Every structure is written in C-alpha cells, then in structure tokens.
Amino acid sequence: MEKVKILIITGLSGAGKSQAVQSLEDLGFFCIDNLPPTLIPKFIDLCFQSEGKIDRVAVVIDIRGGTFFNQVYAELDKLNKLDINYEIVFLEATDEELVKRFKETRRRHPLSPEGDIYEGIKVERELLQELRGKANIIIDTSDLKPLQLKEEIRRVWGYKDKNKSLYITVMSFGYKYGIPLDTDLLMDVRFLPNPYYLKELRPLTGKDQQVAEYVFKSEISNDFITKYYELLSFLVPHYVQEGKAHLMIAIGCTGGQHRSVAIARKLGELLQQEDYEVSVKHRDIEKRGAQSKDGYY
Known part of the structure; x- marks a missing residue:
C-alpha cells in the first residue's frame, strides 16, 4: 500500500x-x-x-x-x-x-x-x-x-529544501501576440541581435543550436544574461521568503521564435542549476509553424 x-x-x-x-x-x-x-x-x-x-x-x-x-x-x-x-x-x-x-x-x-x-x-x-x-x-x-x-x-x-517551495516558469513569447497575462517579471529582449534577418536561420527557432549560437556570440547577449541572472539571484530568494508559490518570468521578442526562446532556455538552465523547480515554456514558438530540429526543452 x-x-x-x-x-x-x-x-x-x-x-x-x-x-x-x-x-x-x-x-x-x-x-x-x-x-x-x-x-x-x-x-x-x-x-x-x-x-x-x-x-x-x-x-x-x-x-x-x-x-x-x-x-x-x-x-x-x-x-x-x-x-x-x-x-x-x-x-x-x-x-x-x-x-x-x-x-x-x-x-x-x-x-x-x-x-x-x-x-x-x-x-x-x-x-x-x-x-x-x-x-x-x-x-x-x-x-x-x-x-x-x-x-x-x-x-x-x-519542503525541506526551500528552493522547492517556489515553482518558476520561464516563458518566451512574441510581443506581436500580446504579453502573457499572468506575468510577474517581464523582460523585453528585442534589443538583442535578431536571427530572423538571416535567411538560413529564419525558419529555425531558439531551440536550434545554430540560432542559440548566433544569439550568444554577441557580447551584448552575454552581458545581458549575466546581469539579468544576477538580478534574479537577488530577487528569487526574497520571493521564497515572502511565501510566493509560483513565479512567472516572461521573456519577449518580436515574434517569440528566436531571441526570447534562446534566452528563456538559458535562464531555465541557470535556475535549475540552483536547484529551483523550473519549467520553460515557449508560448508562440509554433505560431509560424516553425519546427525545432533538436527536440523540446
């Protein structure tokens, strides 16, 4: 039993x-x-x-x-x-x-x-x-x-492990489809280099290695992910202490296909390394029918 x-x-x-x-x-x-x-x-x-x-x-x-x-x-x-x-x-x-x-x-x-x-x-x-x-x-x-x-x-x-008491969702989305209604923290990454303008990357998504490599070869992208994660490292323990059960972090680019997806995946990986309960979702990744070649996050 x-x-x-x-x-x-x-x-x-x-x-x-x-x-x-x-x-x-x-x-x-x-x-x-x-x-x-x-x-x-x-x-x-x-x-x-x-x-x-x-x-x-x-x-x-x-x-x-x-x-x-x-x-x-x-x-x-x-x-x-x-x-x-x-x-x-x-x-x-x-x-x-x-x-x-x-x-x-x-x-x-x-x-x-x-x-x-x-x-x-x-x-x-x-x-x-x-x-x-x-x-x-x-x-x-x-x-x-x-x-x-x-x-x-x-x-x-x-939970014995306080990190497990907060469930974090990192969601990529496209501004052209609207901001997720249940967002707690909103970040606009439309200032990052856009793979959409490269013909060979346009049909791919941020889940594909070629797109992720393009996004993160930029010094701006790496500086951003470092600084933003430093902010989250400060904020999240305070949300845990306050008793928050679910934190929604929304990462937006124009169409929700490339930059926001790559950034959301990277943030999810970093948060999981801190042993938080993390789910990474991509709200608008299928809006153009784009398919990833390397599976789902």
Missing part, C-alpha cells in the same frame, strides 16, 4: 481554514473542502489506489457539514481500525478576533444566521470541543496575518 500523508483540517469558522488549505495546495497537497465525514475512508482509499500520484492530501471537515458532521467520530474510528495514519489540524482564534473577522467580511456565522455572532461561536466551540481534544496540532490564528499563517503551514508541512 502506497504511503499517503493525510491531514484533516478543522476548527472554528473564521479561524483561517480556507487560507490553510490554499497554503497546503501551494505545497502540493490534494485538498478537498467541506468533505462529508462518511466519504473520508472512500476518498483515502482512492488516494492509496493512485499508485503514488496522490501522496499528500488534506480534507476540511467542519460544522458546515450540518447533520453529516456528527458522523465524524465514527469515521475517524474506522480509520483507526484500518491502521491509517492521519493528523488532525485544529484552527482557532479568540471570540473577539472571530467577531471582528466576520464583521469585516460581512459574512454570517453558519450557526447564527440571525446575526448573533457571539452565540454562534459559543455553540461551535462546544460542538468542536471533543474534536479539538483529538487534534495533533492546534494553531491559534488570533495574532496571525494571512502571510504569517501561510509561513506557519510551510514551516510544518513545507
């Missing part, structure tokens, strides 16, 4: 369960929110049958389940009898902080539809008292900002 890391997320409404789930998703957990307790064993069984494709899961169970929630203890007993290891993570906060959050978001407490938030919190604490007692980890979010909660989640369940 494949080993699966199982987290059961629960706690008080407004204590930060949604933020916790988002942080766990960023860490590679397969997450399901508001799962009826009776489905926990079936869901875990499906994870075991995934042949290792799903090895980190988190399910959120709380009083939003209504009458289904009362079955949680019986289902946890089933997991214990099946000798399935899991952790219960309980999030809570002070009454005052919870009331403040509900008022700021203008949401009703699920147990006080008429608007008496304090009464809803009181009832919820009583309903969750036994589950809180079973928790492996209790996180008080009263004084935690969302970023601080995210960092706490990363500290406990994150």
